[in-house]
Amino acid sequence: MSAHVTIEPPRTGNPGRSRRVRTRKGPGQVTRGNFELYSWLFMRASGVLLVFLVLGHLFIMMVADGGVEKIGFAFVAGRWASPWWQFWDLLQLWLAMLHGANGMRTVINDYADKDRTRAILKGLLYTAAVLTVFLGTLVIFTFDPNIKG
């Protein structure tokens, strides 16, 4: 017999989760700052840019000059010989990864109920994002078209 039962929202039926109920906040518990504001703005700005970057990328890769058949080591080497395409791919990589990771961050915040689950999922997400961005950036800057190396 429990004195307090919260009727769970329709999505989850997990009665043991630590739902954070709003209480009066003491000093030092205020979580203000402009991070969420900038993150919200970044999502809109990067989203608009990515529409052009990704659609352009897909067109070049999949449609132009005979479609996917043309893609190979030589094709990539030829493109990255130009700083323009290096810059394009770098920008695309960073924006897409930050946009995607930030989106996943908000999804985790919305759906992971337990503090521990949230921490683990976010840890995995940030690790994956940092690794991918680092590796991609490294390849774009240190790419050597001389395959014999």
Add this chain to the structure above:
Amino acid sequence: MSTATVQDKVATSASGRAGIEMMTITVRVKRFNPELDSAPRWVDYQVEADPTARILDSLHKIKWEQDGSLTFRRSCAHGVCGSDAMRINGKNRLACKALVKDLNPNKPITVEPIQGLPVLKDLVVDMEPFFQAYRDVKPFLIAHGNEPTRERVQSQTDRDRFDDTTKCILCAACTTSCPVFWTDGQYFGPAAIVNAHRFIFDSRDDAADERLEILNDREGVWRCRTTFNCTEACPRGIQITQAIAEVKRALITRRVI
């Protein structure tokens, strides 16, 4: 000729009214008695109902004629006080504004407490977390400078700017339909933001910056995912998602227009 038409109409509607039959509907109520139950349970009640009557009338019939222990809040019973928000057929509504005929009376009509707040008994929830968020946005006029000798004058245009958000009756139908609030009870919720909006955009109020800063919180307006659940649930038809978007815009531009 026209007189005859009017008379015809009166005659038909009068006979139509007399022809309305009471129908038996099943009201399926999610009940919870903290002293006896370990978990909420569904109970079916058969009620005679006028199709044009409200679900609140059926709840009254159950309480008055079948089971006096059924517990729910209602005060004015006419959609003004906001006491009887509940989840009827899966949607948050005021029981005093939901008509039987609009709810497919052929199937059992489900009535549950609003979601995401602790249930005290049957359809009564603890509204304290909801009101805490409301109090946190300082929902009162804050004006600096000299007190005017008479009233604080405001133009019709300035009044119209926040007219929509003055309609809130704090029934919690919006906040308890919000999926973000369901998982994170710390989120201010649509109702608190609506009531902050009501003062942020009031030309007589001087504390817009203070309230905007409060809503710039990690659990503030940026948690809104614009799912429009709140706007659909609002029994007063407030454009809640738009109000939240206006607060977001004011935070980014730091201008209250």
